[in-house]
Amino acid sequence: MATSNHSVGEPVVEKPWHAAYPAPKTTAAVITRETLLSWMLEGKLAGKDFVLVDLRRTDFEGGTIRGSINLPTQSLYSTIPSLYALLSTATIRTVIWYCGSSRGRGNRAAGWFADYIKEQNNTEMESRTLEEGINGWATGGDEYVRMMDEYDAPVWK
Template identity: 60%
Template sequence: MAVQPNSTNEAPWHAAYPAPNAAAGSLPRHELLQWFRDGKQPGKDFVLVDVRRTDFEGGTIRGSINLPAQSLYPTLPAVYALLANSGVTHVIWYCGSSSGRGPRSANWFADHLAQEQDASMQSLILEGGIKGWAAAGPEYTELMDEYDASVWAKK
């Protein structure tokens, strides 16, 4: 019998990479909402990174880039170089609920910042992830690209 992808015999996807050492900070969704209201722009003033593998299923927070967590670790030096050269100071990571892939990605990036001795950039976890954002009401969902309410009604 073949081993099923999520069986207990298979190591989790992140087992191929070192466990993060650093602890990224967190950002409550209401603070991110305020950044938008204050005119701060994703891609200029901060970077939002959606680490879900399913490419924005149900929508994503406006201005986010999609870097799936499962392929992130080997690309951290390139991601860091791009962000460092852009002058951005806050990188906000999220997944579905920000309880697994989002924090792991944010912590890996925090490790990389420490390795580079870069104190000018901060790695942050969006509290509640995209599920929390989508459930927080219209003032949040109006800031989502490709928002699909039917996807969130199932979650």
């Protein structure tokens, strides 16, 4: 995003929010929507067997995958130790991150969390990115839409 610097008359380029933090060292594993859906249909529960983290800026638009929690991305990096402590105490083994496409916030957060898991020498917990994010999920067909809360069809058309 560029803004005008009135004192000099030259555009000032603002850095993205994530530029304040180091790039992830780890590329987190990917989970496909097909695999996640099969988990849900087998009876695995979000919040118990795995955690879904929605990182969209406008998480309310169009609905969300059932059982997701929403976290603000600007404060995510500094809260990773606390989030890890909560999830590891609850014996959550898989944390699945997504945003609209899981090509930006989703995979970056999954990488940061995977880095932290490695630093803790935890070999039981994993951080994954939902392939294609909520866009892929919501446009994947009726079986996916049925697993969404507050699904709003016009948003996905």
